[in-house]
Amino acid sequence: MFGEYSFNNSQPASAGGHPGPGAGPAPGNLPPQSPGFVGRERELAHLGHLLPDRRLITLTGVGGVGKTRLALRAAAASGPERPDGVWWVELSPLRDPGLLTATVAHTVGLADHSARSLDEELCAWMADKKLLLVLDTCEHLIAACRHLVGELLQSAPDLTVLTTSREPLGSPGEQLVEVRPLPFEGPDSDALALFRRRAVAASPPAAAAFDDPGRATIAAEVCRRLDGIPLALELAGARLRSWTLEQMAQRLGARFDVLADSDDALLPRHRTMRTAIGWSHELCEPVERLLWARLSVFTGDFDVAAARAVCAGGPLPASRVERVLAGLVAKSVVRRTEERGAGIRYRMLDTIREYGHDWLTELGEVRTVADRHAHWYLALAQAADRGWMGPGQVDWYRRMTAEHPQLRTALEQLLKCEPAAAQEMAGALWFFWFACGHVHEGRGFLERSLRSGPRTGTGYTQALWALGLTALLQGDMDAARGLGEECTRSADRLADPERELRAAYLHAVAVMMPGDSVRALTLAGPRARAGHGGRSSGPGWLLCRLATGFALCDLERFEEAAEEARGLREACAELGERWLRAYADYILAMSALGLGHHGEAARHVRAMLSNKRLLGDRFGIALGLDLLAAAVAGLGDGELAARLLGTGHAWWRTVGRPQMGGSPALTALRDEGERRARAAIGDAAYETAFLGGTAAATG
Structure with missing residues (x-):
């Protein structure tokens, strides 16, 4: 029964491949x-x-x-x-x-x-x-x-x-x-084996050339001229799609002979690698060279839609980008991968990307292409913000996790060149910082964008709010409360009900976590929500319902809390939303536990944990495990409760804030579960089961 709650492989591989505690017998992400x-x-x-x-x-x-x-x-x-x-x-x-x-x-x-x-x-x-x-x-x-x-x-x-x-x-x-180049001497050298493998992959008929003793000597000479460097051999092998071995050896030899007398200060192996890449560059079609240069703006991998949006222009229309990209893949300049949940993606090795970036500099297009890249990912962040509270939430989680390196690059470019746009992008990514485990990074980008960007407007208000959310998760309640107040004033100036509701949520949680649930109800309860207006299905309204449910539970008004949570859950179900819906299940479980309905509480928290696992929400999983432990302890299963508390302890370690840094309500819940478990099975059995749960959660 316990294994159902150990949350092995908690994060889908497609979401970045970082399982949390309990990644099975061989954790890792190779x-x-x-x-x-x-x-x-x-x-x-x-x-x-x-x-x-x-x-x-x-x-x-x-x-x-x-x-x-x-x-x-x-x-x-x-x-x-x-x-x-x-x-x-x-x-x-x-x-x-x-x-x-x-x-x-x-x-x-x-x-x-x-x-x-x-x-x-x-x-x-x-x-x-x-x-x-x-x-x-x-x-x-x-x-x-x-x-x-x-x-x-x-x-x-x-x-x-x-x-x-x-x-x-x-x-x-x-x-x-x-790490030295591959040995290239002799008919059975590793360099020749790699060259042959890459050549045959590019052109199966090329196998005959390597099997012919006379022509195999030519292949060995190519390996020698390329110093046995694997990437150089792969680039050369890809050329046998259109050349014979003899043609390759002749042209490669001529190029190396010309460059041998240059005053290049590079060491021989560096010169060989640079020359091999330059040779491949010269053999590309002009539009392939142009795409190669423009693709160098991408850090990490990218998809074809991004390549089309960022790299099209001039002699390279958008309609041709995918075909030209395929040509670069065939020449081993670009590598193609397929990631579960992220689709087909592409990337360049650093040495090849660096060469392309030098050419982008020669073309005078560095700023232009970097700006296109930044605006493409700004638009993606805004689309994700609009789609987060909907049926595509899990897909957006996986997509944005895959795009994480590009998001960073885009934000850096905007911070340098367009502070207002950087502010918009950092604020639009609130869910990525708040719900997807990037709190420290998000706070850094948000603070920088607020320092350099405008001090008024929708983007400013959104960034303030998102910064407040990161402060909440870090337990910095003074900062969160101050940001909530400033965000409220900014939203009032905008006269935007959605922004007002979001600010009310931030302010309410900032006062509730230290223990003022009455004030939280005043800020986010039904009367306050009605006063702001806005869409009852909008994120601000739904988040205020969430804060209200938590506050009512803290005040032990469990039936009212359950009613609020049921309304929230239904609204999320209609939207197809999972992240917030899971917290509605959590409040329903808390309410059931408060009313003494332990079985019902366990059912609700299981539903909560199922959705949190899909989204890799470590914080939510840690919360849920403590609550599930309290529920099963109430049902009399002290051993399972102890094991769940052990697993929960391991998950809290991954977020660095056990019971949200000592929140009175959460600490009391955990302590009550432990008290009941110890009473049911005794201290010695409790310690054994707790350690077993911790061990299971850490692999």
Whole structure:
């Protein structure tokens, strides 16, 4: 019976692949391995010896040499030795060093809601974990990575960190492993095997050329000229779709001979990689080169709709973007993936993207394309805001999680160039910050947008409100109360009922959490809602109903609370909305528990937890588990109640604020569940069951 509530794999893989507590026997989020992995037996054996004994290992080497694939292979092999999992953090899309800790925390399952230093919270959370943390592509964040890794390793004695970087972190105790190109000497070399595999994938008839001894010698010469660098070999292999081996060797040789006398200061392998990419660039059609350059504005992966909106223009009309993109995929310039829940997406490796960005600079289009990118994602954020309280909520959750790196890039561009638009975008993403576990990051973007943007208008009022929501979740009630009052004044000036209702919700919760539920009812209750007017199905109205239900429960007016919650639940059901509906189920469970109807309370909280799991709402899951424990304790099942409290304890750790930082009502609920469970089974059995629940929740 307990397993139903352990919430293994709480977050759908399509939502970013970060399971929370209880991710099964092998927690982690390793991306799928490439089927085209070739060689590296010696390096893998070496890493197999190092990983159990060394705490910080950095794979270094030139771009395109295969550091990421090697790290992924080695990390997957070490998984069984890491009871708390192997966690992969891709840093390539990250540009702001200040978001490094938030990125790592979210990946490993810490959706911290406290106002304390996130570095401290992550160190405390990691302290008792035995896991492998992989930081992939650190070279543009060296100082930040060095600082964070040092703090984590000092705090967590069983933590191992594996990083990939073009240069060392420079940390004490760092074990460097240079990733060299593939061996290219001999007819059975790894470089030749990779070149052959990529060539045959591009053009199956090419297999015959590699099987012919004379022509195989030509293939070996190509591998030698490309220094055995995997990315260079893949780019060359893709060209055999339209060339023979002889043509390739002749043209590649001519290009390298011309560049051999240049005064290029790059080291030989860097020069080889740069030359191979430049050669591929020259062999592209003009519109392919243009798209390559414009795609460099994307950080991380993207979909074809974004590519069309951001990159079309001039000689590249929107109608041709998808076909030209397919051409870049065929040439291995762009990689195509398919993610469950996120559809078909595309990305460029860093070395290729950097080359494209240099060309975008030469074209003088950096600002133009960056602005298009920012406005596309501003529009997406606004569409998500409009659609969040509806039947597409889970899809929006998955979509925006997939687009997280692009949202960051767009916000940074708008903060730099269009502060008013940045304010609009940060405010429109309120649900992403508030409901999807990005509280620290959201507060940072919102504060920056409010400092630099206008001090009046709808965008300003919305950003104020969203900032207040993040303060609420962090337990910063003084800030939340002040923001609620300021938001109320701003909404009054707009004479916008929806904004007035949202402000009323913020203000009500800010006074209710410290214990003033009577004041909360005055601010958000039925009379206050009627005074503001507005749509009874709008977010502001529904949120005020939620605050009212909580306040009535705190005042032990349980039948009134249940009536309010039933109305809220029905309204959400009509909208097809899940996130708020789950909280209506929570209030119904609280009301039933207050009236002594423990079985009914358990049924309602199960419904609540089902929806919270779909949306990866760690905070809601933690709340629900405490309430379910109280309900089953009331039914006399002390062992299950203790196990649920143990599981809930683990979930509260992932949000950093047990019982919302000591909310009187929530602390009392948890304490009552514990008291009943101990009375039913005794202290010793309680402790055993509690620890069992904690262990089950942490894998």
